[in-house]
Amino acid sequence: MAKKTLSGQILKWFAIFFTTITLGSATSGYFLYNKLSADLPDVKTLHNVQYQTPLSIYSKDNLLIAQFGEKKRTPVNIEEVPQQLINAFIAAEDDSFYEHPGVDFKGLIRAGLQLALTGKKKQGGSTITMQVTRNFLLSNEKTYTRKLKEIMLALKIEHEYPKNKIMELYLNQIFMGHRAYGVAAAAQVYYGKSLSELSLAEHAMIAGLPKAPSIYNPITNQARAIERRNYVLHRMLELNHITQQEYADASRQPSTAKLQSVTPEISALYLAEMVRQKIFELYGEQAYTSGFKVYTTINGTLQTTANQALTDTLHAYDERHGYRHSRINKTSDFSPAHAPRQLPVGELPVIGDTLPAIVLRVKNNLVTAKLQDSTLLIEIPWENSKWAGNTTLRTGEIIRVRQLPNNTWALTQVPEAEGAFVSLNPVNGAILALTGGFDFYRNKYNRATQSKRQPGSGFKPIIYTTALEQGYTAASLINDAPIVIDNPGQENEWRPENYNKKFYGPTSIRSAITHSRNIISIRLLKEMGVEKAVATALRFGFTEEQIPKTLSLALGSGYATPLQMARVYATFANGGFLVKPYFIERIESNEGEIIYQAKPKIACPTCDSSQELNRNYAPRIITPQICFLMNSLLRDVVQHGTATGAKILGRQDLAGKTGTTNEQRDAWFNGYTQSNVATAWIGFDDFSPLGNSETGGVAALPMWIEFMRVALKDTPETPLEMPEGIVKAFISPETGLLTAATNKGGIWEYFQADRVPTRFASGDSATDAGQSDEKPTENLF
Known part of the structure; x- marks a missing residue:
């Protein structure tokens, strides 16, 4: 009886103890749950996830130019993900994903037992939902408190979102190594493919990455990556996602992974850097993570053409000045079979379109060489190396080569001169193409927008515009006669000359601009007064700092960038308006919402002045009559003057002006039609002379011609239409006065209505003019 009583008491106290512990644990658990719940983030924020995605820059025709940002990511909808790729992740990470409520309690118990038995934490028990919780809402700290929060949040997420939404979040966020986040980025980084192009083996390789991207990375450790891939394939087989045959075929596949970079669809790196700086100025560091898509004004075809035109022009200039021969290795050191190991050709960079190569054989005017990848043999015909003159290439010599448009190879060298090219839409100022040098990676200095170069004779249209207005x-x-100018403060007098050092006596303004007579523009500026030309230059967008207040201004002794010169000539092309160059057409958010749309002020020749003031029109800076006369003069430069090389394009509507500075330090051509204005420049960064005869018409004009041949294709010619207030008169070019219709030396000339000559040249008379029924030929150009 005593034993029964004792046993009963023990059971009673045990029950009390157990109940107390249970209630205490429940109470503690309840308070812990409430405390943790109060600190939990809101799972509803996942409805509006902002993925960190790079800044992407596109041409106007939707071609990728560049991306900026540390994280490579392309968010996709779950419908865009192949089912087998989803199956691969299910097999690798969470085979009961579609069954559990967000937490795999069996897995957690197994992980807990493992900890109790070994005292060591091992990865396990985390579902895809829990990984989503960790990646979006919690930190990666490894504590029991964070694990409890993770479990609680996973249950909440499963209650708030369907399974496919949770899977979509996971597949877009997960880190895949090599700065790739999400499956779409992984497909591009490792295979250069879209998701739909991946094979089964590649699905499994990508699905194997999240477990440990640094260990199972096919670039870093191919053997372990294949081992992990095959494990995923085996799990897919066990779960009946693939057949035995599919498993066998895929597991035998070698790794096809190769680190890929984002491949631009067009090359516009100087413009891309301009965009990057502007977006960073607007948005700060957010620019690189918010997934902005910037659509520029660049035309893909015109940009590619501009790049090629600049490259070809610099090579042509370089070849005119000879081969800079330098032998890197002695011939005796060469053994063709071991050349790649003995010679540093593989260490030399690709610069622009020039590739390092090693000469293997020279025979029968044919050079056989091997490119730096040591696999491809190329042949250089004599025709493509004769520009090097008497240079003798030798076996074992390292050279540079480039591939020509006809796919043959040519001997080349990296040009020492530099160049720039920019094209604008003259109606609104949109930059259609821009390149700032031979190779952006060699030198990021953007000569199209940053250089301060003398415009030379390219500035003369400002002088002549002023003269017509005066x-x-x-x-x-x-x-056109010798002139001596005293320069206060200078020891010597200034005795300017024409380029050919000749003088031509009395010369019309038309002839002077056509043939770029320096003396005429200087005398003209002297007669008008420098201050009047300065005022005109300011109207055209120049600043006081850029314009010297001396007679040297007539020869373009100030400074300008190629972009600024293109803007000047756009005024003549568009009817007299000053447009503002721009390069960003619109900016879209990561969701496709337009957050910026350019609204450029446009040229409107048909609008009256009141409309120009009240609407989005660019300011008129010269009258229609002055603009017409300047177009007439600048067309003559192409048809009869210093830019006759452009006549090869077979058009009558081309206009422009060459520019050459002292000692040929700068060569320019600024030219246009009504639909396109473009400036080409070539020179040395250190201001070294380009060499004798390297004028704007020789050195720069070919770049412009090559570009315009494509830019104007299928574009009809635009006739020069006389505005109201312009009349024609038949004059003697020797006197500028009216002449009889019978005068075989007479020409038609345009005048503003109140400037038409009223007198006849000596020997002519109104009566003489009226006595002939013969009508003079109207051939102004």
Whole structure:
């Protein structure tokens, strides 16, 4: 009886103890749950996830130019993900994903037992939902508290979202190694493919990455990556996602992974850097993570053409000045079979379109060479190396080569001169193409927008515009004779000359601009006064700092960038308006919402002045009459003057002006039609002379011609239409006065209506003019 009583008491106290512990644990658990719940983030924020995605820059025609940002990511909808790729992740990470409520309690118990038995934490028990919780809502710290929060949040997420949404979040966020986040980025980084192009083996390889991207990475450790891939394939087989045959075929596949970079669809790196700086200025570091898509004004075809035109022009200039022969290795050191190991050709960079190569054989005017990858043999015909003159290439010599448009190979060298090219839409200022040098990676200095170069004779249209506004006409005669100018503060007098060092006596303004007579523009500026030309230059967008207040201004002794010169000539192309160059058409958010849309002020020749003031129109800076006369003069430069090389394009509507500075330090051509204005420049960064005869018409014009051949294809010619207030008169070019219709030396000239000559040249009379029924030929150009 005593034993029964004792046993009963023990059971009673045990029950009390157990109940107390249970209630205490429940109470503690309840308070812990409440405390943790109060600190939990809101799972509803996952409805509006902002993935960290890079800044992407596109051309106007939707071609990728560049991406900026540490994280490579392309978010996709779950419908865009192949089912077998989803199955691969299910097999690798969470085979009961579609059955559990967000937490795999069996897995957690197994992980807990493992900890109790070994005292060591091992990865396990985390479902895909729990990984989503960790990646989006919690940190990666390894504590029991964080694990409890993870479990609680996973249950909440499963209650709030369907399984496919949770899977989509996971597949877009998970880290895949090599700065790739999400499956779409992984497909691009490792295979250069879209998700739909991946094979089964590649699905499994990608699905194997999240467990340990640094260990199972096919670039870093191919053997372990294949081992992990095959494990995933085996799990897919066990779960009946693939057949035995599919498993066998895929597991035998070698790794096809190769680190891929984002491949631009067009090359516009100087423009891309301009965009990057502007977006960073607007948004700061957010620019690189918010997934902005910037659509520029660049035309893909025109940009590619501009790149090629600049490259070809620099090579042509370089070849005119000879081969800079330098032998890197002695011939005696060469053994063809071991050349790649003995010679540093593999260490030399690709610069622009020039590739390092090693000469293997020279025979029968044919050079056989091997490119730096040591696999491809190329042949260089004599025709493609004759520019090097008497240079003798030898076996074992390291050279540079480039592939020509006809797919043959040519001997080349990295040009020492540099160049720039920019094209604008003259109606609104949109930059259609821009390149700032031979190779952006060699030198990021953007000569199209940053260089301060003398524009030379390219500035003369400012002088002549001023003259026409001051009452001169295209027929006005200025004496092309020697002139001596005292420069205060200078030891020597200035004795300017024409380029050919000749003088031509009385010369019309039309002839002077056509043949770029320096003396005429200097005398003209002297007669008008420098301050008047300065005022005109300011209207055209120049600043006080850029314009010297001396007579040297007539020869373009200030400074400008190629972009600024293109803007100047856009005024002549668009009817007299000053447009503002721009390069960003619109900016879209990661969701496709337009957050910025350019609204450029446009040229409107048909609008009256009141409309220009009240609407989005660019300011008119020269009258329609002055603009017409300047177009007439600048077309003559192409048809009869210093830019006749452009006549090869077979068009009558081309206009522009060459520019050459002292000692040929800069060569320019600024030219246009009504639909496109473009400036080409070539020179040395250190201002070294380009060499004798390297004028704008020789060195820079070919770049412009090559570009315009493509830019104007299928574009009809635009005739020069006389505005109201312009009349034609038949004059003697020697006097600028009216002449009889019978005068075989007479020409038609345009005048503003109030500037038409009223007198006849000596020997002519109104009566003589009226006595002939013969009508003079109207051939102004």
